[in-house]
Amino acid sequence: MNYSNRISSFMPTGRLYQQFQRLAQLLGSDEREISLAEVADLLCCTPRNARLLLRRMQDQGWLSWSAEAGRGRRSRLVLLDSQESLTRRRLRDLLSQGQLAQAVRLAEDRLDLLTPLLIEQLGQATREGRQILRVPYYRPLPQLLPTGPMRRSEIHLSRQLFNGLTRRNEENGEIEADLAHHWECLGPCHWRFYLRPAVRFHHGRELGVEDVIESLLALQDRPLFAHLARLESPWPRTLDMYLDSPDPLLPHLLAEPVAAILPRELKGEAGFALQPVGTGPYKVAANDPLHLCLAAFDDYFGLRALLDEIDIWMLPDLADRLETHLQLGRDRPELGTMRGESELESGCYFLLQDDRSGSLQDPVLRQWLGQQLNPVALMGRVTPELQRGWTSALGLLPHWREALPAPLPTPARLPATLVLACFNQHPEFNECAVAMTSLLAEQGIRLEVRTLDYGRWVSGADEDVDLWLGSLNLEHEHAFAPYAWLLGTPLLRKVWASQRPLWQGLTQWRASGEEPGPRALLARVQQQGWFVPLFHHWLELESRVGVHGVRMTALGWFDFRSAWLRPE
DSSP states (O other), X not given: OOHHHHHHTOOOOHHHHHHHHHHHHHHOSSOEEEOHHHHHHHHTSOHHHHHHHHHHHHHTTSEEEEOOOSTTOOEEEEEOSOHHHHHHHHHHHHHHTTOHHHHHHHHTXXXXXXXXXXXXXXXXXXXXXXXXXXXXXXXXXXXXXXXXXXXXXXXXXXXXXXXXXXXXXXTTOOEEEXXXXXXXXXXXXXXXXXXXXXXXXXXXXXXXXXXXXXHHHTTTTSGGGXXXXXXXXXXXXXXXXXXXXXXXXXXXXXXXXXXXXXXXXXXXXXXXXXXOOOSSSEEEEEEETTEEEEEEOTTOSSOOOSSSEEEEEEOGGGHHHHTTEEEESOOOGGGOOEEEEEEEOSEEEEEEEOTTOSGGGOHHHHHHHHHHTOXXXXXXXXXXXXXXXXXXXXXXXXXXXXXXXXXXXXXXXXXXXXXXXXXXXXXXXXXXXXXXXXXXXXXXXXXXXXXXXXXXXXXXXOTTOOEEEEEEEOSOOSTHHHXXXXXXXXXXXXXXXXXXXXXXXXXXXXXXXXXXOHHHHHHHHHHTTSEEEEEEEEEEEEEXXXXXXXXXXXXXXXXXXXXXXXXX
16 A cells, blocks of 8 residues: 555544644634744644644645745645534544543533534444444433432333343233243242353353342342341252242342342442443443443343444433433434334322421321422423423322312411422422422422432431422332332331331231232322322333334333344
8 A cells, every 4th residue: 555545544533633723723724825844833743743744634635735845945734624613523523433521522612513413423323333322311320230229210221231030021011030040939938049050240250149149138128128038059050038928029029120130249349330240231331421331241141132332422401301202313304204102101200298397297288288289280380391291190100090188278377498309410300399489489488499419319318308309210010119119218218207007008918919009008198198299201212213123111211132223
């Protein structure tokens, strides 16, 4: 290959972009005469390197350089590309290579340049023969460990990264084999599980029964797993589980995200929540505040995922839509039409009234607050975009339509101030809290809004809070899902510590399966004003023709394992 051919195949580097930007800043776009030595001084390099850089920039079409032979002779230099145009091109190159952090650094504060290019790059891509799907999201995802506090999207991602002994079929809701290929109940309090052979973690080590034992025993301090007495392995790849009390729903319990199996030597390591290691179909290749990259795990014990890579890009400027609206691909006619799915979430936005609050001991005040902060009144004070995505809730799930209490007059005494806590990085809570503030202000009550990180919010540690604003998405509508939420959420134990009929009733339901079950027990709490359902949200998923195998789950995402791309 001769020199000219080598130059024509050269791909511009970040350094070359920087050198051209330096020239553009110092010289502008006018034609001018300049010596090679002067160019070398501007670029802080030798004349020989300056000549090479100019040739490379000319090959890229950025400038025209007409060199004059002889020492001290001045040559003609014309910059053909503007600094902004070149920056846009460089940004596009970086984004096409998945280098989001570098693109953000290059753009600095020029979001007007970066945001359209980010949207343009979303959807399907191919790099070195690998099929990649780029998905937008609105907030970082630093907590991917299933044993930590998880929101809707973290729960979905945990299903792609980890496995439990059992799993729930998303199509029919049935419990299926996962790390355990079979199990049997040998007695009311004795179960046996048979583990799959040759299962590997993402870091290469083979799964052992010790990993299962340590992962499950670490959950004994949680109410959901308090009846777990001991675990033994009588034979290789065999696990015996002994309980303190009968649990006919044990296979359902072991399909919960928190029951995922972790490698025993890594689970306490610093940074493990950011880049955890599991046995699932995808592994974490990178995770930072701008970008989560999941790579298909070639040694997955099930069917290998069809997509090689899932790139989740954090686009906070699009937060108003990305909380509940997921779009795969660009809405451009030449790339094919977009098809969409939407359904009401299995859950709701809700308000909890804290029984530790002195003001809220008055049942009349609780009922009155629920009436003042009703869904219709709140929807009348938010933007039309939010109104279109909400529908009034009468219960935790869309088909739970509990009777409304009779209207009550204003209590004789109203509190001067109430404290409302919600979790941060949730774009709709801000508007909802503002609406609540204005409604209560009209009644002479000042609402102090406290925004917490999700871990602190779900812990319920703030004892001076009166009202808790939250949201819930369940993976399914089997009765075990609301039961697991009620018993497995520390906040609920704190705010309803005195609701003994609720906790005793849940324990009895789990042991016998007889009514009253989770719905009836929660309905009683709702009738007393402690639980106020507000809205059900419409979850939306749009995908372009060419992105196949996509079906929206109850969490508003799609199973990464089954998606695949038809080449453009």
